[in-house]
Amino acid sequence: MKKVMRTALLAGVALTTLSLPSYAKDLGEGYFAKERFQIRLRGIGVFADGDGIVDGTSLGTDVGHAVTPEVDLTYFFTENIAAELIAATAQHSLDAGTLDLGETWILPPTLTLQYHFMPDEKFSPYIGAGINYSYFYGEDDGTGFNDLDVEGGFGLAAQAGFDYWINDNWGINFDAKYINLEVDVDVNLGATPLQANNVDLNPWIVGAGVSYRF
Numbered sequence: 001m002k003k004v005m006r007t008a009l010l011a012g013v014a015l016t017t018l019s020l021p022s023y024a025k026d027l028g029e030g031y032f033a034k035e036r037f038q039i040r041l042r043g044i045g046v047f048a049d050g051d052g053i054v055d056g057t058s059l060g061t062d063v064g065h066a067v068t069p070e071v072d073l074t075y076f077f078t079e080n081i082a083a084e085l086i087a088a089t090a091q092h093s094l095d096a097g098t099l100d101l102g103e104t105w106i107l108p109p110t111l112t113l114q115y116h117f118m119p120d121e122k123f124s125p126y127i128g129a130g131i132n133y134s135y136f137y138g139e140d141d142g143t144g145f146n147d148l149d150v151e152g153g154f155g156l157a158a159q160a161g162f163d164y165w166i167n168d169n170w171g172i173n174f175d176a177k178y179i180n181l182e183v184d185v186d187v188n189l190g191a192t193p194l195q196a197n198n199v200d201l202n203p204w205i206v207g208a209g210v211s212y213r214f
Contacts, residue, residue, distance in 0.1 A: 003123030004025050009156065028113045038074040038082075040173050042209030043067070046090050052199030054096050061185070061196050064093035070109075070207055079119050084128060085111040086177075091138075094150070094185065096196065100142035102152050108134040110157050128159035132179045134201070141187070163211050171211040179203055
């Protein structure tokens with residue numbers, strides 16, 4: 001009996017070992033090690049919309065653009081499907097008509113689920129969709145204004161881009177994202193409170209940089 005069990009066990013181990021290569025091929029070679037993680041460093045331009053109206057007035061709102069570095073980390077579940085966490089921070093100016101309301105910093109972590117069409121090719125395009133949460137901090141009042149406050153919120157994100165791989169590990173990346181985001185802005189003009197609700201921030205985020213996969 002022991003001999004039979006030992007033989008069966010050895011046969012099972014052998015079959016499992018022989019099946020691993022085909023299983024790895026089905027999931028994608030990068031699933032186990034080589035291409036499971038990817039990190040990027042980009043320079044990005046944040047092109048915000050900023051359309052809104054200060055309540056009770058005809059003053060239209062506007063948000064300035066910004067340029068900043070961005071870091072993201074990608075994890076591949078399979079050869080084609082990955083999740084990407086995007087992190088950056090930028091400072092934007094806020095205006096109402098010709099009035100300078102002040103400036104604020106934004107921290108907008110974004111998580112997207114991606115599909116990579118040709119992950120093993122030099123030119124490797126992808127698309128993605130996910131969710132964003134934008135947190136505003138470090139508000140700096142404009143001249144004559146005080147207590148500037150921008151309320152953060154959730155938004156949906158869409159993404160498209162590509163990597164061009166120079167070798168097995170290093171590549172060049174281009175990426176574009178759109179975030180559907182509305183925010184509320186509160187500020188005081190002396191003792192007079194002003195509000196702009198549902199301001200369409202809706203930024204386009206366009207960037208280029210380097211990719212490293214491991």
